[in-house]
Structure formats: C-alpha cells, structure tokens
Amino acid sequence: MYEVTIKRHFSAAHMLRDIGGKCEMLHGHNFVVEVSASAPGLGEDGLLIDFRKLKRWTEEAIGALDHKCLNELEMFQNRNPSSEQIAAYIYGFVAGQAKSSPVRISRVTVWESEDARASYSEQIKGS
Numbered sequence: 001m002y003e004v005t006i007k008r009h010f011s012a013a014h015m016l017r018d019i020g021g022k023c024e025m026l027h028g029h030n031f032v033v034e035v036s037a038s039a040p041g042l043g044e045d046g047l048l049i050d051f052r053k054l055k056r057w058t059e060e061a062i063g064a065l066d067h068k069c070l071n072e073l074e075m076f077q078n079r080n081p082s083s084e085q086i087a088a089y090i091y092g093f094v095a096g097q098a099k100s101s102p103v104r105i106s107r108v109t110v111w112e113s114e115d116a117r118a119s120y121s122e123q124i125k126g127s
Contacts, residue, residue, distance in 0.1 A: 002048045003038040003106060008058045010066040014081040026069070031086070032111035033062060035094055037103040049103045054094075061093035083110045083118035091120045 013028040035058045037049050064073070070081035079085055091108040098105050107121040 001038055001040055002042060003036050004048050004051065004054065005034050005036040006051055006054045006058060008033045008035070008055065008062055010062040012065050012068050012070050014070040014076075016080050016082060019080075029112045031062075031065075031083075033058060033090060034107075034109040034111075035090065035105065036107045036109075037098065038106040039103045043102070049101060053101075057094045057097040058090070060097070061090045065089075083112045083116070084120065086110045087118050087120035091122070095122075 009030060009032055011028060011030050013026055015026050016023045018024075035054060037054055039048055042048055064075075065086070070076050070086070073081070075089055076085065087108045087110040090110070091105060094108065095105040107119055109117050109119040111117040
C-alpha cells in the first residue's frame with residue numbers, strides 16, 4: 001500500500017461550547033492540516049497522485065474556514081467546531097473530490113497547536 005501526505009495551513013477562531021474552561025471563550029489557532037491519500041499501486045506515471053491535485057482539493061476545503069469564526073459557519077451550527085469536527089469536515093470534502101480518482105483519502109489530521117492534534121478516517125468496508 002502506498003500513501004502520500006500533504007500539509008496545508010489556515011487560521012481561524014472558534015469557541016467550544018459546553019466543555020468548561022478558557023476554550024469556551026473566543027480564541028484562535030493557526031491550524032495545520034495533513035491530508036493523506038493511499039492506494040495499493042501506482043499509476044503508469046509512477047505516482048500515487050500528483051501532489052498538486054491533493055493540495056488543490058485541500059486548499060478548496062480550508063478556503064471555507066480560513067480567517068473565519070468557525071462557530072458562524074453553517075457546517076458547525078449544530079456541533080462544536082473542534083479539531084475533530086474540522087478533520088471530519090475536511091475529510092468529507094476532499095474524499096468527495098477524490099471519488100473520480102483511483103486513490104482514497106486515508107486520513108486527515110488537524111493540528112491546533114504544536115502538541116495537540118486530532119485525526120479522522122473512515123473504516124474500509126470489510127476491515
């Protein structure tokens with residue numbers, strides 16, 4: 001199995017509801033996003049996927065989040081805009097873009113600080 005990973009960044013503010021403590025107050029992060037794609041083999045060009053394509057899909061996903069208050073966005077109206085939820089949102093967007101390619105998105109990881117991250121992936125049917 002081959003896997004490639006790209007890294008992108010965005011900045012946003014959020015408030016986490018009903019968890020107690022400082023994070024319930026408006027605060028921001030310089031988020032780091034890692035998106036990994038995998039497939040059992042390589043294409044005729046010797047690539048799993050062109051990094052530029054994976055970067056473009058990811059940039060489209062985070063473009064909706066960059067320099068926004070995440071709580072105000074429709075996708076987070078009924079859920080906390082946590083790193084876990086951000087990872088799931090980006091995964092869904094990028095996986096949708098990848099449906100027409102031979103790769104699957106294997107994981108999205110969102111770092112909200114140098115020492116705190118959350119990842120999202122979907123279990124492959126039959127695993």
